Amino acid sequence: MPVDKFANMEEKLWILEDLNMMYIRQIALSLQDSDIQKKIDHEIRMRDGACKLLAACSQRDQALEAAKSLQTCSTRIMAYMSELQRMKEAQVMQKVTRRSSDAGPMDDRLPCKGKVAISDLRIPLMWKDTEYFKNKGELHRCAVFCLLQLGGEIFDTDMVIVDRTLTDICFDNTIVFTDASPGFELRVELYSCCSEDDYSAGSTPRKLASKLSSSLGRSAGKKLRAAMEPGPCSPVSNGGASPLLLPVPSVPGPKYHLLAHTTLSLSHVQDSFRTHDLTISGNEECSYWLPLYGSMCCRLAAQPHCMTQQMMSGCLKVKQCGGDPQSWTKVFAVLKGTSLFCYHRQEDVEANIEPAFTIAVNKETRIRASEKDPHSKVQNICISNQYGGEEVTHTLTTDSREDTHRWMEAFWQHFYDMSQWKQCCDDLMKIELPSPRKPAPVTPKQGSLYHEMVIESSDDLSSTVSDILARRLQELELRSQLGTSPTWMSVFDENNPKSAGRPRPCTSRLSGHSPCTPHRLPRSPVSPHRCPQTGLLSSDASLTSDSDSHCSTSPCSHHHGWPEPPSNFSLLSSSPSRLRPRTLSLDAKLSTLRGRGYGGGGTFQCPCQPPPSSLLAPIPISSRSPRSQRSTQTTLSCSSSTSSNSSSNSEGSHSPESSEGAPFSRPSPARRSLRNLRARLDPRNWLQSQV
Amino acid sequence: MAFIPGQPVTAVVQRIEIQKLRQGDNLILGFSIGGGIDQDPGQNPFSEDKTDKGIYVTRITPGGPADAAGLMMGDKIMQVNGWDMTMVTHDQARRTLTKKKEDVVRLLVTRKSLEEAVKQSMSYPRQ
Numbered sequence: 001m002p003v004d005k006f007a008n009m010e011e012k013l014w015i016l017e018d019l020n021m022m023y024i025r026q027i028a029l030s031l032q033d034s035d036i037q038k039k040i041d042h043e044i045r046m047r048d049g050a051c052k053l054l055a056a057c058s059q060r061d062q063a064l065e066a067a068k069s070l071q072t073c074s075t076r077i078m079a080y081m082s083e084l085q086r087m088k089e090a091q092v093m094q095k096v097t098r099r100s101s102d103a104g105p106m107d108d109r110l111p112c113k114g115k116v117a118i119s120d121l122r123i124p125l126m127w128k129d130t131e132y133f134k135n136k137g138e139l140h141r142c143a144v145f146c147l148l149q150l151g152g153e154i155f156d157t158d159m160v161i162v163d164r165t166l167t168d169i170c171f172d173n174t175i176v177f178t179d180a181s182p183g184f185e186l187r188v189e190l191y192s193c194c195s196e197d198d199y200s201a202g203s204t205p206r207k208l209a210s211k212l213s214s215s216l217g218r219s220a221g222k223k224l225r226a227a228m229e230p231g232p233c234s235p236v237s238n239g240g241a242s243p244l245l246l247p248v249p250s251v252p253g254p255k256y257h258l259l260a261h262t263t264l265s266l267s268h269v270q271d272s273f274r275t276h277d278l279t280i281s282g283n284e285e286c287s288y289w290l291p292l293y294g295s296m297c298c299r300l301a302a303q304p305h306c307m308t309q310q311m312m313s314g315c316l317k318v319k320q321c322g323g324d325p326q327s328w329t330k331v332f333a334v335l336k337g338t339s340l341f342c343y344h345r346q347e348d349v350e351a352n353i354e355p356a357f358t359i360a361v362n363k364e365t366r367i368r369a370s371e372k373d374p375h376s377k378v379q380n381i382c383i384s385n386q387y388g389g390e391e392v393t394h395t396l397t398t399d400s401r402e403d404t405h406r407w408m409e410a411f412w413q414h415f416y417d418m419s420q421w422k423q424c425c426d427d428l429m430k431i432e433l434p435s436p437r438k439p440a441p442v443t444p445k446q447g448s449l450y451h452e453m454v455i456e457s458s459d460d461l462s463s464t465v466s467d468i469l470a471r472r473l474q475e476l477e478l479r480s481q482l483g484t485s486p487t488w489m490s491v492f493d494e495n496n497p498k499s500a501g502r503p504r505p506c507t508s509r510l511s512g513h514s515p516c517t518p519h520r521l522p523r524s525p526v527s528p529h530r531c532p533q534t535g536l537l538s539s540d541a542s543l544t545s546d547s548d549s550h551c552s553t554s555p556c557s558h559h560h561g562w563p564e565p566p567s568n569f570s571l572l573s574s575s576p577s578r579l580r581p582r583t584l585s586l587d588a589k590l591s592t593l594r595g596r597g598y599g600g601g602g603t604f605q606c607p608c609q610p611p612p613s614s615l616l617a618p619i620p621i622s623s624r625s626p627r628s629q630r631s632t633q634t635t636l637s638c639s640s641s642t643s644s645n646s647s648s649n650s651e652g653s654h655s656p657e658s659s660e661g662a663p664f665s666r667p668s669p670a671r672r673s674l675r676n677l678r679a680r681l682d683p684r685n686w687l688q689s690q691v
Numbered sequence: 692m693a694f695i696p697g698q699p700v701t702a703v704v705q706r707i708e709i710q711k712l713r714q715g716d717n718l719i720l721g722f723s724i725g726g727g728i729d730q731d732p733g734q735n736p737f738s739e740d741k742t743d744k745g746i747y748v749t750r751i752t753p754g755g756p757a758d759a760a761g762l763m764m765g766d767k768i769m770q771v772n773g774w775d776m777t778m779v780t781h782d783q784a785r786r787t788l789t790k791k792k793e794d795v796v797r798l799l800v801t802r803k804s805l806e807e808a809v810k811q812s813m814s815y816p817r818q
Contacts, residue, residue: 120772172792272706272797273773297773299797430708432795673782686734687781688725688749691788 024077027084036087040080047073054253064143064159064195067254071191072156075147083152109413111182111420112311114304117431118186118264119174120273121146121157124293127164139163142290144192144259150177150184161195162290169290176431180302182420186264188296190278191256194287257288262296266422269302271429301429306417307337308428312410313349314403318342318359319395328397331356335410337428338362338418340383359394360385363418363425367411369404370395378404381411694743700777702801703809704769709760709796720788720796721755722748722762727781737765739803745769746776746784748800763802770799 024040050070057063141163148155157171169190177186260278268276275297282289305311312335317328331342334349339362341355348355361367361383370380381396381404398404418425694700711718726735728744737747748766751758768776771787779787788796 122773272799273770299773430795686725686730687727688723689781689785690723690750691720691785 024081024084027081027088030088036080036084040077040084043073043076043080047077060195060254061143063253064193067193067256068143068145068156068159068191071256072147072154075149076154079149079152079154109416112305112413112417113179113181114302114306114421114424115176115178115308115431116150116180116184116186116269116300116302117174117176118148118188118298118300119432120297120299121171121173121188122297123169123190123260123278124295124297125162125167125169126291126293127167128291139165141195142192142288143195143254143256144169144190144290145256146171147189147191148175148177149187149189150180153177153179162192174432176433182266182304182422184265186300188262188264189258190260190292192259192288192290193254193256195254257282257286259288259290260292260296264300266302266424269300269424269429271299271301271427273297273299301431302421302424303429303431304417304421304424306414306421307425309336311335311414311417312407314398314407315346316342316396316398316407319397320392329356333396335361335414338425359383361411361414367408367415369408380404381407694777702769703805704799704801705761705805707757707760707762707798707800709756709762709798711794711796712756718789718791718794719755720757721752722757723750724768724781724784724788725749727784728778729780729782738767743767744778746779746781762798762800766800766802768798768800772797 021044024044025037029037047070050066050073054063054066054070057066141161143159143161145159146157148157155175155177157173157175160169160171162169177184180186258281260280262276262278264276268274275295278292278294278296280292280294314333315330316333317330318333319328329342331344332346332349334341334343334355338360340359341349342357342359343349343353343355364386366384368382370382378397378399378401382393383396384391384393386392396407398407709720711720713719724746726732726738726744726746730744732738732744733741735741735743735747737749738745746768748757748762748764748768751762751764768784770776771784772793774787776784776787
């Protein structure tokens with residue numbers, strides 16, 4: 001019976017697993033290295049926990065996370081095990097050599113260690129254009145993460161869900177390895193796992209599963225089968241070692257497969273972003289396949305300890321060559337990075353006072369011990385540098401022969417370190433540790449502009465939008481901190497008795513330097529396109545004119561009694577209960593959401609931007625009509641509607657930025673994207689954005 | 692700084708690293724950008740070639756992070772944190788610069804004076 005055999009196999013695997021764990025623990029014990037032992041125990045516990053979680057959890061994303069931890073733990077255990085074996089070997093070899101010969105002094109110089117940081121990992125994808133743009137077929141999603149290994153340290157990045165709306169896989173984490181030698185090898189592995197909901201087929205008995213796969217469509221069945229058992233693309237989920245050494249626990253759940261890998265070393269380290277090639281394993285038939293472009297972009301920086309730490313310090317006497325032979329300056333010298341810092345006193349170092357002078361110690365420096373000075377009993381050390389075309393030599397002397405020897409040793413070690421770390425010692429590369437801050441709000445996935453519009457979908461779209469507006473109205477009210485509306489606002493209240501009692505959130509969002517200049521036109525004489533708008537100006541003036549041309553309104557404006565608008569624009573009521581819900585076109589939605597007001601100090605500028613100072617005076621209605629007519633000839637333009645400004649602004653001209661005093665607040669992404677859409681559509685503008 | 696379609700673009704660039712400044716809920720850089728493949732390149736006052744649709748720095752807030760880092764008005768931004776800026780829309784450029792998760796942006800910028808400097812240093816013989 002196949003099912004029995006399956007169970008038997010499972011049992012055998014469990015037994016093997018336990019044996020392996022015991023073996024590992026024994027080695028650790030015998031080495032009497034408690035450090036590694038603790039780490040292994042910790043990882044084994046984590047691994048057990050991940051297995052249990054995997055078996056217990058029901059939601060797909062939890063399962064993916066648990067599977068990721070399982071993968072990481074397994075890899076870590078493998079790494080520790082190999083390190084253990086190496087240490088055991090070394091111990092045995094040492095015993096052998098000690099017996100055979102006298103332990104001589106270690107002559108080999110070891111280079112200093114350093115910190116290596118990898119950040120901003122980005123892996124571009126190469127979807128077929130039909131897949132990406134036309135969005136045909138079901139969305140094939142994969143969960144991916146990267147495993148980074150250097151020496152004994154293994155880190156994983158966060159998991160990212162990838163589907164065909166993404167052009168690149170981006171990992172935001174910065175991973176810092178603290179103990180790397182210059183000959184390091186940083187192995188980057190990309191694991192992926194198919195993330196379809198239907199394929200939680202781990203628990204399906206095989207017979208049923210094969211029946212299902214044959215009854216489903218060809219491609220779906222293929223995927224199902226591949227997800228259930230490792231097909232031609234067998235999972236190498238145990239770090240590449242033989243499966244028997246650390247068998248993968250047969251827990252139902254998602255399994256990650258190695259999709260691509262690469263190895264980085266010192267030659268790839270640079271202070272800027274570089275592209276590296278990836279070796280891709282797996283092919284299109286695998287369920288976890290993603291069309292990778294074949295390269296990876298990242299920033300790999302290294303900080304050797306010789307650049308960041310004090311390699312040597314002590315008291316010295318320094319004399320500049322060519323100076324008075326008797327003028328020795330007594331200093332406290334610190335060797336760090338590419339210089340020898342000479343301070344007047346030792347306390348200056350901690351006090352962060354500038355050193356008295358600095359002698360460069362870099363690849364072009366030459367240091368040698370001078371002949372025995374007849375005046376003193378110790379040898380001097382001469383440091384020569386080339387400054388411009390001249391050679392400048394400093395002579396150092398110490399109090400005793402041992403000190404001189406120690407300094408020379410330190411210099412030799414320093415030069416050796418610099419020769420080993422090569423380009424990392426030219427300049428100190430910056431490594432940023434990600435600052436702990438509260439988790440950023442979930443950013444919408446990369447995609448088209450419309451993804452940024454936060455409109456929750458529901459059955460009745462029109463009522464939803466009204467609800468959203470109503471809710472936002474309340475939000476705005478609550479958030480308002482600014483003063484009451486200007487007195488002339490009341491003029492416009494009379495036209496709309498219905499909303500007389502309604503609070504006007506937009507006015508409360510006025511920024512300090514420019515008031516709200518409502519733009520109202522008499523109803524009848526002008527074409528129905530003219531709608532009143534209460535927009536917020538300041539540097540957002542550009543945007544209000546757009547609502548002008550579309551007669552879509554912000555809730556601030558009082559449109560309840562307004563005549564029926566033309567077909568493609570509709571009015572949005574700010575009191576949904578009173579008017580029947582309307583279907584809104586996308587344009588209308590965009591403009592209403594935008595017209596509702598912005599944070600102060602808008603960042604959006606147009607060439608036709610008038611200087612804000614002239615916005616302060618309220619404008620009588622009559623003077624507006626001609627201007628508004630002119631400005632609305634370009635229906636989608638973001639030309640200014642602030643008719644307070646004279647026609648000195650020619651449209652299309654590039655006027656200097658005028659919101660110098662604006663605070664740097666930036667409106668929400670939804671509003672910004674709507675604004676951008678409007679402005680972008682006018683080809684006559686050359687947009688500028690403040691960042 | 693014109694480019695020939697299909698040919699690799701070469702430029703003398705300077706690396707500029709800007710630490711974003713936190714102001715309330717925002718991280719600001721202190722400069723303004725203009726341009727993009729969706730913009731009219733003829734209105735760019737800083738570009739030499741009026742068909743260049745790249746991203747240019749149009750204004751620097753004095754004393755801001757960009758000013759402190761050495762960014763200058765009129766610079767053309769080629770790369771931001773490894774992302775290309777020579778063939779992007781205006782909005783894409785703005786979004787790449789203002790990612791909330793990043794505290795530092797590393798730009799590659801080019802300006803006419805850099806090319807001049809390189810030419811000059813190559814023409815004068817070394818002493």
